[in-house]
Amino acid sequence: MSKARPGWFPRMRAARGEPPLLCRDAVELVTDYLEGALGDADRARFEYHVARCPNCGEYLAQIKASVALSGQIDPQELSPQARTELTGLFRDWLADRDGRA
Amino acid sequence: METDEDLLARLRAGDESAFEALVERYHPRLIRFALSFAPRWELAEDVVQETWIGLLRGLDRFEGRSSLGTWLFQICANRARSMAAREARIIPVDPEGPAVDPALFQADGAWAEPVAAWADPPTDAAEQAELIERIRRAIDDLPPGQRQVVTLRDLEGMTAAQVCEIMSITEVNQRVLLHRGRTRVRAVLDRLDKEVTHR
Numbered sequence: 001m002s003k004a005r006p007g008w009f010p011r012m013r014a015a016r017g018e019p020p021l022l023c024r025d026a027v028e029l030v031t032d033y034l035e036g037a038l039g040d041a042d043r044a045r046f047e048y049h050v051a052r053c054p055n056c057g058e059y060l061a062q063i064k065a066s067v068a069l070s071g072q073i074d075p076q077e078l079s080p081q082a083r084t085e086l087t088g089l090f091r092d093w094l095a096d097r098d099g100r101a
Numbered sequence: 102m103e104t105d106e107d108l109l110a111r112l113r114a115g116d117e118s119a120f121e122a123l124v125e126r127y128h129p130r131l132i133r134f135a136l137s138f139a140p141r142w143e144l145a146e147d148v149v150q151e152t153w154i155g156l157l158r159g160l161d162r163f164e165g166r167s168s169l170g171t172w173l174f175q176i177c178a179n180r181a182r183s184m185a186a187r188e189a190r191i192i193p194v195d196p197e198g199p200a201v202d203p204a205l206f207q208a209d210g211a212w213a214e215p216v217a218a219w220a221d222p223p224t225d226a227a228e229q230a231e232l233i234e235r236i237r238r239a240i241d242d243l244p245p246g247q248r249q250v251v252t253l254r255d256l257e258g259m260t261a262a263q264v265c266e267i268m269s270i271t272e273v274n275q276r277v278l279l280h281r282g283r284t285r286v287r288a289v290l291d292r293l294d295k296e297v298t299h300r
Contacts, residue, residue: 022210
């Protein structure tokens with residue numbers, strides 16, 4: 001069988017009596033979709049729904065936006081005290097290693 | 102910027118400045134990750150200090166099959182777990198059921214209310230900082246497993262494969278934790294957006 005276009009395959013499934021994807025179920029597939037973990041048929045079914053449902057389309061956009069915003073959180077800077085302590089730790093390790101060698 | 106591999110080679114030769122450069126690069130990120138196990142600063146500092154000791158002691162054994170970053174976070178995860186075990190903390194199991202609040206949907210499975218588009222992110226620096234702070238708190242409030250995975254994926258930008266390796270979890274487990282965590286962070290942002298637009 002030739003590769004299904006998104007939108008076409010789900011209609012075929014619907015014609016075979018498979019129920020269309022509900023919004024309630026579509027939102028639970030968002031992460032699997034973004035992770036590339038859906039099989040071809042489920043991915044096509046998800047894309048078909050999201051392309052036609054403005055609410056689920058918006059929901060998907062919001063998940064992507066919140067992931068992007070999370071990426072803007074910077075870790076706290078290294079304190080001078082921690083830096084000094086860790087350098088001390090390194091010197092102890094080096095003295096020990098080279099002392100044994 | 103010097104690569105991790107170059108710094109590692111200099112570190113093996115006993116070069117202190119290479120160690121300092123690695124600390125500069127990874128220490129703040131490791132602290133943040135350690136805090137995702139036990140949200141107590143002193144504990145996190147101990148965990149990460151043990152992580153650096155683990156790195157130095159394991160230098161001869163490290164073969165570079167995974168990246169230095171993955172290895173460091175893996176040591177950190179192991180140390181944090183044994184520390185949590187010593188503290189006799191019970192790690193809660195994630196609940197079953199849908200991640201998205203079922204009350205948002207009608208009986209037929211369609212949205213009860215339209216999903217309203219969010220306002221554009223603020224351009225004002227202070228408002229931006231406040232928004233980022235709110236997201237940080239939302240992530241802090243996640244259950245530990247979700248917090249750890251979201252921290253590694255969305256704050257560190259690591260791949261799913263790296264996270265599975267660091268956390269010793271399956272791909273499916275990784276996705277479940279990520280899904281629940283992201284769902285909750287998005288819900289907090291949605292509430293925040295409604296507060297702001299209805300102000």
